[in-house]
Amino acid sequence: MDVRKVRIVRRHDERPNIMYVEIEKWLLDIGDVLEFDLFMAEGKLTEKTLLLSKHIPINSDIKIEIDSRHAIYVRQSDLEAYNIFVDKIAQAVARNEHIPVIKKAAIIYRQASVILDEMFENPEELENVPKTKKVVNTFVNTIFSDTHAIESMIKITAYDYYTHTHSINVCIYSLSLGSYLELNSITLQELGMSALLHDLGKSRVDPKITNKKGRLTEDEFDEMKHHPLYGHTIALKIGIRDNRILDGIRHHHEKLDGSGYPDGLMGNSITLFARIIAVCDVFDALSTQRSYKERMSSYDTLLLMKKTMQHHLDMVLVDSFIKMQQHSDALTAL
Ligand SMILES: [Fe+2]
Known part of the structure; x- marks a missing residue:
């Protein structure tokens, strides 16, 4: 995919005052000379501090600073320059088997991010479906190609919440x-x-x-509750016919005790796809940072899910999710 041809237009209404976009810091290396400035967050969530000006090579001190930060940002107006940089890296990475899987995972994440941006801008554009399939295929192939792929992919999930990064995170989980x-x-x-x-x-x-940013009113929540049905309708419209895919979209807010929506399904009538997506959806929503709340640690999120959601989520899957996280943490420590 040639990202240079893609004009990136983030939904302006998603975070009205945003001027910075989180990037995949794993792609930045010593010696890289960038066409964009790098920023880090200090103090309040919205405040960003210049870390490195464009055209100055990344040295070892800057690389340590980048690695130690939760997130690195570029100006929104520099996103296109950043995508050109990723495009260049992607070609080099594809040719080199010795590049660590974390870099490959970060590149796929960026490509997924570009496509999801387009998808949310033009949800009924048929051309986006094969692109989306290709991204998922690359994720799946990466998982099967390397024993460390899962922990690398979990590591690159974004900390800041946007609808499209949330979707990629839920896909990875x-x-x-x-x-x-x-x-x-x-x-x-x-x-x-x-x-x-x-x-x-x-x-x-x-x-x-x-x-x-605050709590939704009853009417607003009623409207929000339509999104699984809207999603199901759009998916049908763009030619998705697989019932398991459609079902996961429609039923990811169903709860085991029947209190979910849109169909009030109970227990085993909720399919495996919907139950898996529900666990990953809740985990990501709680553990990512919003403009109005700090992120909750993975440990606290999983504890909360175990303690308070046993009537909503499939606890066998939650336990497997915890074991999977422990497994990937253990691999990281090796
Ligand atoms: Fe949802």
């Missing part, structure tokens, strides 16, 4: 959990598509509601 459960590659491909598109219906909900 769902594929990691599915792989831990030893689902085959065809099933993983379908699960990944369903997870990546699970919130596509939010593109039809009034942005004033999807971007609201």
Whole structure:
């Protein structure tokens, strides 16, 4: 994919005052000379400090600073320059088997991010479907190609919450959990598509509601509750016919005790895809940072899910998710 041809237009209504975009810091290396400035966050969430000006090579001190930060940002107006940089790296990485899997994972994440941006801008554009399939296929192939791929992919999930990064994170978590459960590659491909598109219906909900920082009113929540149905309708419209994919999109907010939406399904009538996506959706929503709240640690998030959501989420899957996280932490420590 030639990202240089893609004009990146983030939904302006998603974070009205945003001027900076988080980038995949794993792609930055000593000696790189960039066409964009790098920023880090200090103090309040919205404040960013210049870390490195463009055209100055990254030295070892800057690299240590980059590695020690949770997130590195570029100006929104520099996003296109950043995508050109990723495009150049992608070609080099494709030719080199010795490049660490974390770099490969970060490149796929960026490519997924570009496509999801397009998808949320033009949800009914048929051309986006094969691109989305290709991204999921690359994720699945990466998982099967390297024993460290899952922990690398979990490591690159973004900390800041946007609808499209949330969708990619949920896709990565769902594929990691599915792989831990030893689902085959065809099933993983379908699960990944369903997870990546699970919130596509939010593109039809009034942005004033999807971007609201406080609690939703009853009417607003009623409208928000339509997004699984909207997503199901859009998915059908763009030619997705696989029932497992459609079902995951439609039923990711169903709860085991029947109190979920849109169909109030109970227990085993909620399919595996919907139950997996639900666990990963809740985990990511709680553990990422929003403009109005700090992120919760993975440990606290999982504890909260175990303690308070046993009537909503499949606890066997939550336990598997915890074991999968422990497994990937253990691999990281090796
Ligand atoms: Fe959702």
